[in-house]
Amino acid sequence: MDWGPIILTLKLALITTVLLFIVSIPLAYWLAYSKWRLKPVFETLVSMPLVLPPTVLGFYLLVAFSPSNDFGRWLNEWFGLQMVFSFEGLVLASMIYSLPFMVHPIQSGLANLSPNLREASYVLGKSRITTLFKVLLPNIRPSLLTGIVLAFAHTIGEFGVVLMIGGNIPGETKVASIAIYDEVEALNYGAANSYSMILFALTFTILLVVYLVNGGYLKRFWK
């Protein structure tokens, strides 16, 4: 069996999750505390990948990043970025696709904290940044873990977006879910089964870890 698609899947999920985490913290902070009137529009946009067929997202990304399009050409000329049928393109598409899975847990974690914690920190002379990193984030660790793991697991499971914008290039865009489709089409049910089993076991383990940690079952081993 070719391990390439599995390794590529994990690499994609890892890079996507790290970048998404960095982007999601300020975004979730803003969504949790802003009182701006247009906020619902942005909340809706963040949630869109939950309901939109992945193919729709993939289709528009494909059109937007196509080198025959001004924006795609500009990206290519100025940054040397080829977003269509490339790993970079997959990372960006996955980030958009998994955005709600990272943002929502962090946003609701922040919103559920007592506002007095934030205000107590301000009154003690602490800046917003210090308050975020020393008070708010440490107190929503379960939400952070949930966001990280859901985004990671969701990226492992994506198919439609990858198919539209990434295609099927071995070592570049051929992730495990695509490989399964490929093997089934070629009637290699054995190989398809191996990939499927690995994905099943992987995602099951990841989710199990979240429930164990957030449910406090592992604490007795740590302390």
Place this chain on the structure above:
Amino acid sequence: MIEVSLHKKLMSANGEMKLNTGFKLEKGEFVTLYGKSGAGKTSVLRMLAGLLLPDEGRIAMNGTLWLDTNNGINLPPQKRNIGFVFQDYALFPNMTVKENLLFALGKKDKSVVDELIELVELGNLENRKPQTLSGGQQQRVALARALVQRPQLLMLDEPLSALDTEMRISLQDYILRLHREYELTTILVSHDVSEILKMSDRMLILEEGNIVKDGKPDKILLSKDVSGKFQFSGEVIGIQKQDFIFIISILIGKDLVKVVADEDEVKKLQIGDKVLVASKAFNPIIRKLP
């Protein structure tokens, strides 16, 4: 000295309310804000702390402007150097008792943290997380944390309302001790008459966003009757049986008074009850104190 003038439209339970307050506080004063819930007490504290912006207002602390809406001055809470104790304590759950205090301290000299931990008697609890402490212990941590930065102004938003009577009385003593030790100007929000009489030099009564009374608590709270009757209101803090009679300890103002009672009277009383202590038939002796 603090000069305050605050105006804001607030949404209260009974609809829109206009808050219009203005007062001056002297250094070292212990002032209670008294009033029904929804009268605007917490809003006044939050505006003083910089957590809520009034529509119009001015706050000057010893000549430094904290707020002047006419000139666009509004110092953020971080720059006002105040101590604020929240009703729900707002201790940081991810830090131990000592870490909560050290976080407040920043990079200053650590001796004040040890001193405060000693003053509120938390030495044996300093490595515990706040969730594992009782309400009274958490409140002591919150009190100590509010004073770490040596603020000039301490504000307490109904800090004792969630505690039982014994705990409340002991915390009142801690607050008074800290108020004197650190030469604070203190504003307390309280509903509790005996607490106000015991603690404050002055009280402001807030009704529908306006200050309707301002003066010494005993004058305001005990002047219901001027017919020459001898009466005080207080709180029962102890009932002891002695032979055939009972001795009831009552806290009146800052003083503890013992009153003799019989069994029938005691049946109706329990610790924490607010009572009126009055006498008609005898003439009190008045002697000038040296």
